[in-house]
Amino acid sequence: MFWWYGTSRKESPSWLSDSVTLYSSKDLQHWKSHGVILAGSQIRAQGHDAPWRIERPKIIYNKDTKQYVMLFHLDAPNFSLSSIGVATAPAITGPYTWVRGFKPDGKDSYDMTAFVDPNDGQGYIATSVENRWMGVFKLSKDFTQTVGPACGWGPRGEAPAVFFPKAKEYHMIASHLTGWSSNQAMQLSRIDNDGKGPCGDWKLGPPPVFGPGEDISYDSQVTYIFPLADPKGGKPLWIYLADRWNYEGPLPGSVANATYVWLPILPLKGTENPTQYAVPSVDNWSPSQFFNKTLALTAANLPPARRYSVLSPPRGMVDALGAASGGVGGDWATEASSSFTSSPEEKEQVLQAETEIAAEVDAAREETGREIAERLSESSSEEKAAADDFYYLPAEGQQ
Secondary structure (H helix, E strand, C coil): CEEEEEECCCECCCCECCEEEEEEECCCCCCEEEEEEEEHHHCCECCECCCCEEEEEEEEEECCCCEEEEEEEEECCCCCCCEEEEEEECCCCCCCEEEEEECHHHCCEEEEEEEECCCCCCEEEEEEECCCEEEEEEECCCCCCECCCCCEEECCCEEEEEECCCCCEEEEEEECCCCCCCCCCEEEEEECCCCCCCCEECEEECCCCCCCCHHHCCCCEEEEEEEECCCCCCCCEEEEEEEECCCCCCCCCHHHHCEEEEEEEEEEECCCCCCCEECCCCECCCHHHCCCCCEEEECCCCCCCCCCEEEECCHHHHHHCCCCCCCCCCCCECCCCCCCCCCHHHHHHHHHHHHHHHHHHHHHHHHHHHHHHHHHHHCCHHHHHHHHCCCCCCCCCCC
């Protein structure tokens, strides 16, 4: 069974959603609505009242508590709350009970995701911290709050989505900050050579999108990445789920008429970095055409963070052109291969951007370290816990 959850339709003028809804499917084509599983009327936050900004809900399962934990970007219409909301339920269909809202390590949090490390079951969130840098935070044992400061760092960005295609490899696709307008997605990775899992520095790689529309990620912004099992027993196919916000569209539609983009994520061959992945732009595609496939690309004479040159799809993908095989959509087609070159000026700009990003991450990490040291020297652990959960209000009926 597949479960698809998201916010209710966003309404102008502030593009707010007032609830989280749920759908289910057995084949990814036919979907059944389960209605609202968390209503905005359930939310409580000290010093703030409805309406709420409910964005990017994620649901993860806690094996110890046997609870489904929903975490989402909770905010006020003017983004003055910048926090994470939490609700739990004994079943994925609910009913969900409001638990708390919090700021991770006391810091403003915006577009975020939640995930469970498949290696040890530890829960994490990855979020845009103060819209200045992306941070990875460990969740408590019950997954309802964070514990301590950020343990992982990335460049300035938002809307991170994490996936795990290989053991000890952590990958992330994220967005730059351009409001509701689309931009070229970022790709980051962390190889766990130190036993810290997703904690530590995340390395910025080439954008995962390429070809026509790469500058706006085919007019999409990533929201989640999930593995689809291969019915033949091969490796799962990771699928890129994204929103097409339609911000440039005519009113009264615009963001209220946002749609979705689902695309395969494939490993790259012929690159200097063996951990790179790409999201090809394909129409009317079927998952069965992409299981255990790769893309052959080259990064010769290009700096590590520059776009790559497309050589050709692998033989298996060429054979699949025009072959209907069910699944999501049917036939698919692709444009002719394209190539890109970089001038010395462009290369210098990319290298300069990489230097600036690294400086931002270092500064954020140093600032976090100073704040931690000051807090530990001046506050008890109880005071710190109270500060992290500073506007928690129990749901009605809770003590």
